Amino acid sequence: MANVIFKDVHKSFGSFVALEKLDLDIRDGEFVALLGPSGCGKSTTLRMLAGLDFPTSGEISIGGRVVNDLAPGKRDIAMVFQSYALYPHMTVGENIGYPLKKRGIKGAARAEAVQKAADLLQLGALLDRKPKQLSGGQQQRVALGRALVREPQVFLLDEPLSNLDAKLRSYMRAELIELHRRLGKTMVYVTHDQLEAMTMASRIAVMHGGHVQQFDTPDAIYNRPANRFVAGFIGTPPMNQVEGTVEGGDFVIAGHRVPIDRTAYSADLHDGPAVLGVRPEAISIGSGEGLPATVRLAENTGHETIVTLELPDKRRISARVEAARRLDVGQPVALRLDPAAIHLFEATENGARLNLDDTPASVIPMRST
Ligand SMILES: Nc1ncnc2c1ncn2[C@@H]1O[C@H](COP(=O)(O)OP(=O)(O)OP(=O)(O)O)[C@@H](O)[C@H]1O
Ligand SMILES: [Mg+2]
Structure with missing residues (x-):
């Protein structure tokens, strides 16, 4: 033992x-x-x-x-x-x-x-x-x-x-x-x-x-x-973190509304500033409806392409798409974020995750010897 x-x-x-x-x-x-x-x-x-x-x-x-x-x-x-x-x-x-x-x-x-x-x-x-x-x-x-x-x-x-x-x-x-x-x-x-x-x-x-x-x-x-911190340390590229505001059933980024599932978050989630976290693989790039963005860089690694996208307020996020996908620098696109893949964090430097499906680090039970 x-x-x-x-x-x-x-x-x-x-x-x-x-x-x-x-x-x-x-x-x-x-x-x-x-x-x-x-x-x-x-x-x-x-x-x-x-x-x-x-x-x-x-x-x-x-x-x-x-x-x-x-x-x-x-x-x-x-x-x-x-x-x-x-x-x-x-x-x-x-x-x-x-x-x-x-x-x-x-x-x-x-x-x-x-x-x-x-x-x-x-x-x-x-x-x-x-x-x-x-x-x-x-x-x-x-x-x-x-x-x-x-x-x-x-x-x-x-x-x-x-x-x-x-x-x-x-x-x-x-x-x-x-x-x-x-x-x-x-x-x-x-x-x-x-x-x-x-x-x-x-x-x-x-x-x-x-x-x-x-x-x-x-x-x-x-x-x-x-x-x-954990969200930003794990994953290559790491999870995108975008500051914005919660307004009803949406998260607002640079004046654009991204739908969220409010029932997925703790009671601490009030309307107001928060940070949206989304992994590069949970962003789908299309046209038409969605969060507007511009392609700034497409890096093909052989088995996938990492795309750098610029939001209307110039902030940049990354997405991961299949290598065969053709995207041109300067191309306008519309991003869709699956509400089930969205994390929300408190709007502080190392804000805690607000989703309900987790066990906060502080309450991991101690086993007795
Ligand atoms: N003997 C020492 N005297 C003073 N400060 C120390 C001493 N040993 C470690 N530190 C400091 O304590 C902190 C933690 O050091 P530690 O060696 O545990 O880091 P680490 O996580 O192993 O980093 P690395 O990945 O660089 O090895 C560092 O800021 C280091 O400068
Ligand atoms: Mg060390």
Whole structure:
């Protein structure tokens, strides 16, 4: 049993507040991603879990045991860093076996454990090589192997794939998913890459400015973003956000009315300023009736075209259409937005989502241990 709980954790460096009121409840065996832009506090969260940094206040527990005052070596965790941190003078086998050597495990027992980890990571044929004779992906697998031999209850991974090229990254992504499936161990994975988080994790904690913005499944993060930050961080291109006003059954943008379904929103939705959110794929481009716009750019990526559209008040939004669709720059069009695909947010900098079908991040139930 190795669930991980952060309870009301705060972390300051001098007067700088890096993390505020961090509450996370990670289930035993779960693959959770901490996702957010640079400086949002991902590594600090992971380092506190590893015992390399200490919370200013609050409680961290692993498997029901409070670890605040426990040395890193006693936490039953293994951490893999972005820089592989392999010993250059040791062979692959010696690198993988090093944590066991330090523990005094010798001979056949150590060799067997190294072999098992190497087989799992397809490094069996490379055991006698030195790190510099390996590719980046192979070196990262050795770093993983060194974590594996310790047979920890919890794996902590801090951007382990960010030094790899795109192709190797997608390969290693699949490998890690498979590894997690086979081991069934709790994994906490730090990344600023939304694709990694969306494809690998069962739940994602989206972080920004030292706060968890939403802790939810990839599906919920994408389809029911809790606020404007999450809506704008996930998706390429991200969700369009257009300021306007709610007036009866319409959302008014630059004097034009877009129909909305008022029953889909909370009682907080009054007539007045709000922000409309719509994903690029939920906009249909036609002619005749609809929100008037002008095509400003059409970027064909091969399998789809991303269209930049200018609204009557010069604001720009993007839409995603099939690659074969022909649109000319300067062409006037009419946009239709499916009311079921419209999100409304409070008209504040990081306004909360007002649709009724969500669970706000603040009321995610804490599981008891
Ligand atoms: N030892 C430290 N002393 C002072 N400030 C620190 C220290 N460690 C981290 N910080 C600050 O705390 C904030 C969070 O840092 P952290 O390393 O957790 O960010 P991150 O989300 O991992 O970012 P990145 O994606 O760039 O790795 C940053 O603003 C950083 O400058
Ligand atoms: Mg970091």
